[in-house]
Amino acid sequence: MIRSGRKYLDSLDDGREVWLDGERVKDVTSHPAFRNTASSIARLYDLAHDSEHSHLLTSDGVHRAYVVPRTHADLVARREAYKVWAESSFGFLGRTPDYMASGAAGFAAMPRLFTTDTFDGSDNVLAYHRRLAEEDLYCAFTISDPRSGTGEDDLVVRAVEERDGGIVVRGAKMIGTGAVFADEVVVGTIEPLAPDDVDHALCFSLPIDTPGLKFVSRVSYEAQARGVFDNPLSSRFDENDSLLVCEDVFVPWERVLTYRNVAATAAMWWETPAYLNFVHQASTRFWTKLEFLAGVAILLTRSNGTHELPAVTQSVGRLLGMVAQAKAFVLAAEASWEHVDGGCGGVMPGTEISFAQRIMAGELYPRAVQEIRQLAGSSVIQLPASAEDLLHPELGPVVGTYLRTPGTPAKDRIKLLKLAWDALGSEFAARHEQYERFYHGAPHVYLTMQNWAGGAQNCERLATACLDGYDLDGAPTRSPGALQ
Incomplete structure (x- = not known):
């Protein structure tokens, strides 16, 4: 029901x-x-x-x-559901009901x-x-x-x-x-x-x-x-x-x-898929949150009339690159899916990519916020105390005159700047920056766990293959590309 x-x-x-x-x-x-x-x-x-x-x-x-996912398509469908709810709060509601729901499905799989x-x-x-x-x-x-x-x-x-x-x-x-x-x-x-x-x-x-x-x-x-x-x-x-x-x-x-x-x-x-299911939901929400923040940045630069400056376009490009990184982790975790309990428990997102997402998100979010603060400059500081200033019969026209920009009426500009400040500089925003840093636990925990995620052996194998490919005289000991 x-x-x-x-x-x-x-x-x-x-x-x-x-x-x-x-x-x-x-x-x-x-x-x-x-x-x-x-x-x-x-x-x-x-x-x-x-x-x-x-x-x-x-x-x-x-x-x-x-629903316990049985195929890659099921993981995609689950992510599409996560995305709808994440967009409803612009990524700022982290522990929505689908979070623990996915954990419960992970328990039920094993x-x-x-x-x-x-x-x-x-x-x-x-x-x-x-x-x-x-x-x-x-x-x-x-x-x-x-x-x-x-x-x-x-x-x-x-x-x-x-x-x-x-x-x-x-x-x-x-x-x-x-x-x-x-x-x-x-x-x-x-x-x-x-x-x-x-x-x-x-x-x-x-x-x-x-x-x-x-x-x-x-x-x-x-x-x-x-x-x-x-x-x-x-x-x-x-x-x-x-x-x-x-x-x-x-x-x-x-x-x-x-x-x-x-x-x-x-x-x-x-050992159940519960935690990886958590990361799947959280990484979809994180991607959505970065999309929102990048959108705020774009609107700020247009309102300030700086959107065509080379340095600004590069900064926005950096933010859009962060959004793409966040999206890529979601899609890669789905594409690298693994069987649960030999297939008896369906499938789950890939462990290596899911664990790596925890590192990326905790480090990327503060950088994204800082990037947007640089774009916003001092404009988010000198703002009317509240909407009442705009509504006041005497003060409203004054605020409307001096806080507008070419092409952007004062009300629209103040509305945007207050949204930006709530996302970047308010106490609420500070909680979210700390929250994203530690969303998946302390760094000393998830960085250590990354060593267990399965990628180290292949990295070591590749480096060892290079070392084993030549001798003291520089002569090759195997044909190029023969790594086995």
């Missing part, structure tokens, strides 16, 4: 415990810190439910992200990995995937540990009691991006655990309104926004991040995916 946006919004009125600025939020759909973003997510559901894009976004009555000597979660993970797909649910995740610096590992989520019907968990997890807008949350760990650290080796999924679950929100950029004209991105696409706290939360056994098994708790992310 594909939900409408209205049904999605209605589902959020469930008594969930969300805290912001020392206040418990009664309803995220009406609170000024969350309501516009909730509406933006509702629009995603409407696009799938009933729009000209429904055929791209759905397959056999479920969102396409839930349920055998959830069967261990300590717990059999294979049926649970299939039921989890089926529930999310059939009810069209939005699932977030919290899979990182809070860093207290105290060495008190009892701050991290762990089971403190076993009962006949399930377990009781206590502790905290982060970073719950989008969690305050979700239906369920996966609580687990993607970080390495010591082989004997079975107390923290667990993963489960719960409804957001489960008694004992608290979500402590960071500052809301949406709440700080003056309005859509003045803050067109932060006022509508602040997906929020929150700390999850479990205060003796009861988790039924059927909601547990892994339990007291370090290997399975890691394998669910790295």
Whole structure:
């Protein structure tokens, strides 16, 4: 069943415990810190439910992200669905419902990995995937540990009691991006655990309104926004991040995916297609986001009348090259697809290219932002405080006179510059730059993992072939091109 946006919004009125600025939020759909973003997510559901894009976004009555891909064509179809939703937020909503949906499909592709000597979660993970797909649910995740610096590992989520019907968990997890807008949350760990650290080796999924679950929100950029004209991105696409706290939360056994098994708790992310599916969605969104930023840059140069200057055309060309790089990683990961579980679990994007995308994105985004800042110059600094200045009967004509450029009325120019500042220089923008730098984890993690992705042996083979091709006297030891 594909939900409408209205049904999605209605589902959020469930008594969930969300805290912001020392206040418990009664309803995220009406609170000024969350309501516009909730509406933006509702629009995603409407696009799938009933729009000209429904055929791209759905397959056999479920969102396409839930479908386990069996062919390269299926990966392409999934990416086309990702692209529709990414364009709806111009790439600024990172953890939309299709993100964890693709992860759930990755789990379902290899349920055998959830069967261990300590717990059999294979049926649970299939039921989890089926529930999310059939009810069209939005699932977030919290899979990182809070860093207290105290060495008190009892701050991290762990089971403190076993009962006949399930377990009781206590502790905290982060970073719950989008969690305050979700239906369920996966609580687990993607970080390495010591082989004997079975107390923290667990993963489960719960409804957001489960008694004992608290979500402590960071500052809301949406709440700080003056309005859509003045803050067109932060006022509508602040997906929020929150700390999850479990205060003796009861988790039924059927909601547990892994339990007291370090290997399975890691394998669910790295040995199933789940993580590569995440990268597929994220890389499509990243490509879309760079397209948007390049478009802003082009509009800025035209508004400033600098678009024909050689240095400016080169800068724009550099940005368009970045867009092409981001696109190329998506297409290459699809084209280098791999079988899952010997073909039993369908196919997944290529590991080597997917892992490399994480490096590219984290390094490219700050460069793109800096490039556009150079093009914008000081024009994004001296702006009217708000749209009220333009609407004021006395001040409006003054602003209209002095902030226009040839061919661009003041209102249109200010509108563009405020969009640029929200994307490049606001607190919302700073969060996004940091977010993209660490979207796939810390660099020391993904750079190390690239060594495991499969490309090193061929690189070494080629260099060794060159060395083996000549001797001390310079004479060739094999015919040119004979590398075997």
